[in-house]
Amino acid sequence: MKTLSEIIELARELPGRKVSLAGADEEDALIALEKARSGGLADGVLVGDKDKIAQVANKIDVDLSNYEIVHEGNPKNFCKTAVSLVNEGKADVFMKGLVSTADFMRAVLDKKVGLLSGGLLSHLAIFEIPSYHKLLAVTDAAININPSLGEKVKIIANSVSVLHKLGVENPKVACVCAVEKVNPGKMPCTEDAAILAGMNKTGIIKGCMVDGPLGLDNAINADAAKIKKIESEVAGDADLVIFPEIVSANVMYKSLSYLNLAPCAAIVVGTSAPVVLTSRADSEKVKFSSLALGIASS
């Protein structure tokens, strides 16, 4: 896949998907959902105060007769009500509207009505970078601060399962560090990366091809890999880049986003259903693409 439009197409092909929007009285979220609905990607359930939802819908010219509305008078219950619809199988994707991130995530993590699957939650962003020959997935820029080796295994599994759903059969996973050499004792991430590659080779990490340590240069640029004499099927051709901790991933994410280098789609994975949690600062395109990614991976 080369463009986010292909993800949108994929979402369109999946029949009967439904998105549960918590706090539907938010313009941007409702715009994105309306675009998805009118484009044939999914139907929507709007959870929130029905009067407030009607006001916003009216303002942005959205016909609410196309939606199922679940009225909830108490804003404290928006998230729980919306997430339980997904939990009960009445919706396939959980999306954040005008609610706080803390409330939203608390609902996701709720043991009774939430979306816990027993795995680890992680963040996945998929970038459309004009100068790269395919979509590039980046993890984890938002949730896991300093993942352990075992957590990295789970983060890879989470991400790979999404890429599988997007039709990338055997994604190439680059464990990126500052260098492509193992630096014993001094750069623990290089040690982890080598172990992850070994775990892939011995069949503990399945469904993908893992190599590391790799520098970002040789992960996504074949010439850089060649110059450094790295013999690796992943080098220069990564589908997924896993960073050693949140800071480097976050800087990558924000560099690509805020220098306007590449639009992306981002979701929370590791849950029993995809979770779409966009930020107010995200552009309309990012919001819609993220929703499409959520639908496509549901």
Added chain:
Amino acid sequence: MIENFEQLKKAACKGEGKKLVVADAAGKSVIEALKQAHDMGMISPLLVGDKAKIEPLLEEVSLNEAQIVHETDPNAIAAKSISLIRDGEGDMLMKGKLSTPILMKAVLDKEKGLRKGKLLSHTAIMGVEGYPKLLIVTDGGIVINPDLAEKASILNNAYDVAKGLGIDTPRVACLAAIEKITDKQPETLHAVQLTKMAERHQLQPMIVEGPIAADVLLSEDAAKAKGIETDMTLNADIALVPNIAVGNVMVKSLIYLAGAKVAGLVMGASCPIVLLSRSDTAEIKLLSIAAGCLTSSI
């Protein structure tokens, strides 16, 4: 390529004979080994120690060609032996009656010693029936519980021995109790990390695999039964053991239960060091000198 000890001895007898510096040669079994190696044309001995004690021993075995450098104080013997190597008067070093700590202290002296690599390690070249080539087991003698960086140095030291045996790109099996990677058994992690380090050209040219259990190293049937695809079964040139205890037990079991023959060398200094134990047989002594001869020109 040298595949057995007969070939090893033969190869060591070619050429003009290495100059072997012996630190305190005043021991009967030492002199006997030197006599044998000398008469086969492997070495010309340069004996550092008390002339009054060494001369009668030489007469006893009629080793007339040995040169004596007279020193009586143990520290002076050690220092003199090493300066002979440094000055190019000797090609390799052998410990005679001198105590190991005194010799090692002199070898490791930062200014006047024989430091080359990052650490000294022990390699045991094993010839055992059922294994189709010589197997270098390391380190069952010096480094007690090596970390990753130390294991990298141990492998680089073993590489020199393999090179001496005429092997260009040795195959290294990193031994563990299992083939699976688990952080509960750190040597399994080290094994995949070393594999990656070899791939990234951080080690001397060698092919590293692991973790591999000893049955898979030593038996085609075991490898097949376990479904493990490896190029190491009955084919590894170097077996890296996790720690000194494993190496020591492995070497001694092969000697005493399987009738293995062995040559031992300390590597990592600017020349190979033959360091024998009192319990070593005359044959072990001869084979170790022969191995030193082949390795000293690396």
